Amino acid sequence: MTFHGSVNIAMKIPRAQYAATVAFYRDVLGLPTRDVTGTDIAAGVTRSMRVEFGANVLWLDEVPAYSRSDVWLELGTDDLPAAMERLAAAGVVARDELEPLPDAMRAHWIANPAGVVHLVAEAPE
Template sequence: MRPGKNIAIKVPLYQWDSTVAYYRDRVGLKVSRILNDSVGFSFGGMTLWIDRVSHQSQSDVWLELFTDDPDGALERLGSPERDELEPLDTVTGHWTSDPAGTVLLIRKEKSA
């Protein structure tokens, strides 16, 4: 397994605007992409996504890991499969979490 290209901070609705402004205006990160409920910032070689989540009451950090064998990696980690978290329509992989509850997307990297 190796680090992916995305880090997401899932933010409750009431904190989203101020969190986006914080990373943009105070930290000084450059906005790289804007979607309906997400703003992506350039973060070294990665993208830091600030995602607006209406059904959450606190922020969570979600990490992405690449592997050639998502099923084997999930088994090796011994972590629970949590594929109900978000759809994986265009991704080959699994959602899981570490012992502290940090959500991990273990997925196969798309070929260029």
């Protein structure tokens, strides 16, 4: 079982700062963006923009219930059950209450000791 950093970075943004944040990445920095609102985005996310962020994808997610922005990271694994066992042995518990995941997705939410949320996801076969 191995872990590896994944390409996805999600920025959860309150409604009041969402438009200005999108404009910063799209208009000020000139990064390629695509509105993915209306696709299968996470529960609680009302709008989402995909930003090409070098080798990574930055997801700008509007979350009206948030009062401040938060950054979430993704880790990949080749064996989700073994990965979760290893994390549990280190005292890291699944935090799947943070945001519902699609039923077909093999993944769990966790947080690092500093409270930064990570999605631990197994690639589909």
